[in-house]
């Protein structure tokens with residue numbers, strides 16, 4: 001009888017050597033998705049634990065790009081001061097992933113590779129146009145855009161790169177689920193933009209749980225970009241958000257409630273982006 005054999009490489013060279021070998025290879029990091037899904041768990045071959053690979057965990061925010069190791073835990077993303085300073089949306093999304101126990105085990109690359117529509121980190125990474133540095137099945141290296149990563153490719157995500165030139169000064173994340181806390185997203189949104197003297201500059205918006213992959217909300221961006229934070233642009237923004245839902249999930253039964261729910265999520269998100277209360281003017285006038 002064949003069996004599942006565990007392996008725990010200590011560095012990228014040892015990992016690449018395992019990947020170049022003849023045995024089928026599957027990977028595990030925190031195990032918070034893999035161990036709970038009998039369907040995913042392989043029965044034979046090598047099960048490679050990525051958590052001991054040197055250099056695969058850690059966050060560098062000092063250079064032009066932000067570079068995050070694939071085995072970095074969600075808890076580490078939540079508390080990293082440099083990340084909270086340069087890209088708060090990712091720290092905010094991390095803070096809302098599951099419980100403390102889950103965040104202490106779960107990793108950023110596991111969230112990407114698990115490819116769940118409700119994943120909380122993935123829309124934020126899409127917002128930043130993240131790139132993935134991969135170790136390929138033969139042991140070679142490659143770099144791809146987040147959207148071009150195929151979860152079944154057998155590649156290891158070694159690092160997640162947030163290109164410095166894409167980052168805008170403000171960012172924020174908001175999620176909505178069936179419970180107030182410890183909830184899986186039924187809808188989430190991330191925003192990144194410029195806001196000064198009561199007026200928006202450039203603005204980017206991405207929604208998750210609105211299809212299999214994150215959806216860029218260009219209509220809603222156009223409703224606010226370059227305009228003041230006032231009731232009329234916000235009303236246009238809410239109309240555009242509902243239109244985004246109609247376009248993304250025209251046939252889904254969830255369309256009816258999501259086209260309303262996205263308005264509340266959107267107002268909370270803009271308030272958070274601008275550092276304001278969602279219950280203050282001008283949000284009150286359009287709620």
Ligand SMILES: Cc1cc2nc3c(=O)[nH]c(=O)nc-3n(C[C@H](O)[C@H](O)[C@H](O)COP(=O)(O)OP(=O)(O)OC[C@H]3O[C@@H](n4cnc5c(N)ncnc54)[C@H](O)[C@@H]3O)c2cc1C
Nearest residue numbers: 029030031032033034097098106107109110111113120157
């Ligand atoms: C109770 C509970 C609550 C949760 N709440 C949330 C939540 O609120 N928001 C949310 O987004 N998620 C949530 N999750 C899902 C899960 O915690 C995340 O998706 C987590 O980031 C997965 O990371 P992991 O390291 O545990 O992945 P694992 O379970 O170790 O692996 C998941 C998949 O990713 C692959 N993989 C892991 N690392 C790599 C790598 N470096 N390169 C390539 N492939 C890799 C594995 O082979 C496997 O296919 C929850 C899970 C549980 C059990």
